[in-house]
Amino acid sequence: EAQVTQNPRYLITVTGKKLTVTCSQNMNHEYMSWYRQDPGLGLRQIYYSMNVEVTDKGDVPEGYKVSRKEKRNFPLILESPSPNQTSLYFCASSLSVRPHEQYFGPGTRLTVT
Amino acid sequence: SQQGEEDPQALSIQEGENATMNCSYKTSINNLQWYRQNSGRGLVHLILIRSNEREKHSGRLRVTLDTSKKSSSLLITASRAADTASYFCATDARGKTSGSRLTFGEGTQLTVNP
Numbered sequence: 375e376a377q378v379t380q381n382p383r384y385l386i387t388v389t390g391k392k393l394t395v396t397c398s399q400n401m402n403h404e405y406m407s408w409y410r411q412d413p414g415l416g417l418r419q420i421y422y423s424m425n426v427e428v429t430d431k432g433d434v435p436e437g438y439k440v441s442r443k444e445k446r447n448f449p450l451i452l453e454s455p456s457p458n459q460t461s462l463y464f465c466a467s468s469l470s471v472r473p474h475e476q477y478f479g480p481g482t483r484l485t486v487t
Numbered sequence: 488s489q490q491g492e493e494d495p496q497a498l499s500i501q502e503g504e505n506a507t508m509n510c511s512y513k514t515s516i517n518n519l520q521w522y523r524q525n526s527g528r529g530l531v532h533l534i535l536i537r538s539n540e541r542e543k544h545s546g547r548l549r550v551t552l553d554t555s556k557k558s559s560s561l562l563i564t565a566s567r568a569a570d571t572a573s574y575f576c577a578t579d580a581r582g583k584t585s586g587s588r589l590t591f592g593e594g595t596q597l598t599v600n601p
Contacts, residue, residue: 378529407588407589409591414593416575417591419588419589419590422588433590462527466529474520475520475532476530476532476589477532481527481528
């Protein structure tokens with residue numbers, strides 16, 4: 375089944391403890407992206423990647439890192455999480471470098487205390 | 488900054504009625520997309536309209552695009568309770584590199600009452 379998977383789905387952590395949210399797609403998509411969703415602010419893009427080893431900042435990249443070493447994986451790294459990074463995170467992928475139809479993962483609900 | 492802005496923020500209708508949601512954006516686009524999100528879940532792509540298209544249909548969905556007014560509308564005809572969800576427009580804006588990225592609006596919460 376074609377899908378985007380994220381892990382973990384739920385995470386409660388403490389300030390400063392490094393964490394990684396994994397994202398994987400099995401559709402051989404070139405384009406992958408991370409978003410965060412917050413009440414009243416909608417969906418904001420954190421980082422995106424057009425292909426292996428090609429990444430670019432979105433609207434809210436501060437406090438996040440990404441890497442794209444393999445086509446299928448696009449992990450989101452929070453080196454030193456803070457409470458303002460408490461949010462619902464979505465990974466998405468798209469077939470080509472132009473973000474046409476995007477397929478979204480199920481989301482990761484992160485709470486930083 | 489948010490490229491797309493949906494209007495209204497919330498819409499409540501009766502089953503069988505039509506629902507219209509609007510989206511306005513600020514800069515030139517390559518295409519505009521509409522997505523649906525059930526509470527707390529991932530977004531699902533509904534329809535894409537290119538900048539050189541004016542109208543597109545998909546089942547009970549009808550999307551229009553007016554590039555001169557930088558606006559789009561999504562019409563859901565003969566709504567059903569299962570259409571209850573948040574609807575987002577997203578625009579394809581050029582990024583810093585040669586690629587491009589999607590920018591989403593804040594969404595319209597549609598409630599269809601049985």
